[in-house]
Amino acid sequence: MKKIYAKVIWLLLLFAITTSCSKLLEEKPLSGITVDYLYTTPGGLEVGVNALYSLQRANNTPEYELSPLQSNVFFMAGTDLGLVRTWFDPYNTTQLHRAQDQAWLLKWSKPYQIIDRASALINSARNIQMDATAKNKLVAQARVIRGELYLDLITMFDRILLDTIPTTPENAFDSVTYAPANPADIYQLIDADLDFAIANLDWAVDYGRYGQGVARHLKGKSALWQGKWSEAAAQFDAIVNNGTHHLVPIDQVFGQNLQHAEALFVYTRNAKLGPANPGTNNGDVLAGGGGTWLDAVFNNRLYELNTGEIIQTVDNGGQSLGWVYPNDYLKSLYDTVIDRRYTNYYYPSPWVLTVNNPAKPNFGQKLPYSSKEKDWRKIHWSLKKYHDADVTSKPLSSDYSFKDIMYYRFAETLLLGAEAHWHLSGENPADVTALQYVNMVRARAGLGNYTTFTLDNFLDEHAREMAMEKDRWFLLKRLGKLVERQNLHYVYQSGPTSSPLNRKMLPYMVSCPIPQSEIDRMGSSFPQNEGY
Numbered sequence: 001m002k003k004i005y006a007k008v009i010w011l012l013l014l015f016a017i018t019t020s021c022s023k024l025l026e027e028k029p030l031s032g033i034t035v036d037y038l039y040t041t042p043g044g045l046e047v048g049v050n051a052l053y054s055l056q057r058a059n060n061t062p063e064y065e066l067s068p069l070q071s072n073v074f075f076m077a078g079t080d081l082g083l084v085r086t087w088f089d090p091y092n093t094t095q096l097h098r099a100q101d102q103a104w105l106l107k108w109s110k111p112y113q114i115i116d117r118a119s120a121l122i123n124s125a126r127n128i129q130m131d132a133t134a135k136n137k138l139v140a141q142a143r144v145i146r147g148e149l150y151l152d153l154i155t156m157f158d159r160i161l162l163d164t165i166p167t168t169p170e171n172a173f174d175s176v177t178y179a180p181a182n183p184a185d186i187y188q189l190i191d192a193d194l195d196f197a198i199a200n201l202d203w204a205v206d207y208g209r210y211g212q213g214v215a216r217h218l219k220g221k222s223a224l225w226q227g228k229w230s231e232a233a234a235q236f237d238a239i240v241n242n243g244t245h246h247l248v249p250i251d252q253v254f255g256q257n258l259q260h261a262e263a264l265f266v267y268t269r270n271a272k273l274g275p276a277n278p279g280t281n282n283g284d285v286l287a288g289g290g291g292t293w294l295d296a297v298f299n300n301r302l303y304e305l306n307t308g309e310i311i312q313t314v315d316n317g318g319q320s321l322g323w324v325y326p327n328d329y330l331k332s333l334y335d336t337v338i339d340r341r342y343t344n345y346y347y348p349s350p351w352v353l354t355v356n357n358p359a360k361p362n363f364g365q366k367l368p369y370s371s372k373e374k375d376w377r378k379i380h381w382s383l384k385k386y387h388d389a390d391v392t393s394k395p396l397s398s399d400y401s402f403k404d405i406m407y408y409r410f411a412e413t414l415l416l417g418a419e420a421h422w423h424l425s426g427e428n429p430a431d432v433t434a435l436q437y438v439n440m441v442r443a444r445a446g447l448g449n450y451t452t453f454t455l456d457n458f459l460d461e462h463a464r465e466m467a468m469e470k471d472r473w474f475l476l477k478r479l480g481k482l483v484e485r486q487n488l489h490y491v492y493q494s495g496p497t498s499s500p501l502n503r504k505m506l507p508y509m510v511s512c513p514i515p516q517s518e519i520d521r522m523g524s525s526f527p528q529n530e531g532y
Helices: 008-016 035-040 042-060 066-077 102-127 132-157 183-200 212-226 229-242 328-332 340-344 410-424 432-445 455-466 472-478 482-489 516-522
Strands: 082-085 263-267 324-326 405-409 491-493
Touching: 035 042, 035 102, 042 102, 042 132, 042 263, 066 082, 066 102, 066 324, 066 472, 102 132, 102 516, 132 183, 132 212, 132 472, 183 212, 212 229, 212 263, 212 410, 229 410, 229 432, 263 410, 328 482, 340 432, 405 410, 410 432, 410 455, 432 455, 455 472, 472 482
Parallel strands: 082 491
Antiparallel strands: 082 324, 263 405
């Protein structure tokens, strides 16, 4: 927000596009790139759009741990499918779920900072003399990012600001009365940005770039939030019918190489262009990005078993943390014999493994189950979607990984398309397209067809396919099922050997807390969400 961030906002953009920088607040232009260059030249427009990708990568898949990581893992694990252990307690009103917590400041302020710079690039492009097609493609990418961020903000906080006037030295300290925007106006901007992107982006684009598939996927999501079933169905159908994106074999979905047809968008990383020492927690501003902890966060510490029969290997994820797990309710949804996702999206249960420590007399034999082993961080069933099999990208002794992160994919397009058609048909359980789309996902997993489409079996199939990815929390909120299902199944564990707790989510928590520091700055004209 311009009157709050003032001077550092354009520096933030310059900082994000450099491959080596020192002090953020130095006013000396970095790498010879000036504000005038960014906003008046074709090369500057391209560099500026590249920087938006870096800023979004840090916003949605941040390096290291602490509040940036917690603010994103909350939406991955704080659902009916999650078990969170000790690291943070998502629905604790004295910890994360309060307006004073740093995690919510990040999910509010960083999107507005990026929106501000996206709007600056979008507005300044009107006066840049360059090939119109090339310019529109760059502007379209900036508009996808702005539309995506506003969709995130309104679906997280419900009560938000709408501001497309970028910060400049002339207006940085203007007096402003802050007030919540009309949601209809927010969605009008989101849809206009995405419509422009759909009209100007190609289907086939460079890896790690927004293409028409992402723009339509987001437009479909926006339509679902607005109850525009025909529009949602049309957008998802367009992706399916175009053919650029399609399902790939199950073992490729989260494999080491994410340059495949199922990926609508991937956040890329490169250790060679990242920090020299990942442990310094300063890599997100570099071209290669910083190392993430997602693989380590979701994976158990099997190698810490008291018997010492398991040692760190690439196959078991190497160094890990065991802070967040899929819960037993999610496990109960799988046919563990037939469903290919069970063996591809998750690490094997500890008690089906063989001893891999050659120093042990039972090396190569089945790992014996010990009823004395109660430490959940060591033995719990864990997630493999962020597994990094490259020891140059994730050394065995490191929590950091430079593997690319899948963010939007075609399987979700099919599932949301199925939901859209079900609504469009008047919630007809025999709707042909709804069943066709959901059964495509089931067939890839090795399962038979659904013969009826209901909300419950849709949510079950969504859980099996999309568990611990970003959208589950938002899906349940949109359907009015978040509090009910989270209270039935979500688990919190206060210590490594303590009994799991079903931490209750209070109804007001479907709206995230607006950061109290921002409420204080905006004044009485902008009210806090109820309950905080």
